[in-house]
Amino acid sequence: MTDDCIFCKIGRREIEGDIVDHDDIVFVLRDINPQAPVHLLVVPYEHLGSLTEIDEGNAGLMGRMVLMANRAARLEGVAKSGYRLTINCGKEGAQSVGHLHMHVLGGRQLSGQLG
C-alpha cells in the first residue's frame, strides 16, 4: 500500500471508483476511459508496481486475477461472445498506472491487432 497510488486509494475507498466486484485479494473497477462496451480492470489490493514483481512466491495472484476476470466476463454477459485480458508492463507496454492491473475488454468485435 502506498500513499500516492491511485489504485491503492480506490482500493482503500479513499477516492471514488466504479467498483463492480471484489474479494479479499482483488477488486474490479470500470475503466474511466473505456475502449469497449465492457472495459474493466482487475486490481490486486496489494501494491505491486508491475508484472515484473510477480515471482514464484506470489504467482498464485495471477490465477486469482484471472478467476475474477472470468467472473466479471460472465456478470457482464460477454463470456460466450468473447473477451480479452491484457496486462501492460512498463513504458513500451504502455502501462499507465504504476500498480499491477489486468484489463478485461469485451462487448464488441475486438481487433486481432494487439497493440
Next chain:
Amino acid sequence: MTDDCIFCKIGRREIEGDIVDHDDIVFVLRDINPQAPVHLLVVPYEHLGSLTEIDEGNAGLMGRMVLMANRAARLEGVAKSGYRLTINCGKEGAQSVGHLHMHVLGGRQLSGQLG
C-alpha cells in the same frame, strides 16, 4: 491433448514450431505472424480450449504461464523496456487457435489501444 489441434501437435513435436523455451507445464513459441519485434506465445501442453476453462482447480496454471512470460521477456531483452501480455478468448476476443495461449509482445512502443 487432441489429434487435430495445431498447438497440441507442436507441443508433441509432431509438427515444427519455433519453440524458444519450455518447462513441464508450458512451452514458449515464436508467433509465425509477429506484430512486434518480440511476439511469443506461452502455451500449456494440456489442451484447454480457452480461458473460460480456467477454474479454481486449474487456476495455478495462469501463474505458471505468467512466470514463463516474464522469463521470456527477460531472455528477449524487453523486461526493462516494457511488454504486454494478452489472452484472447472467443470470437469477439479474436481468439485464433482453440487452445489456450498467452501473447507476449515487446520490442517497440506498443499502442495504448488494446484492440
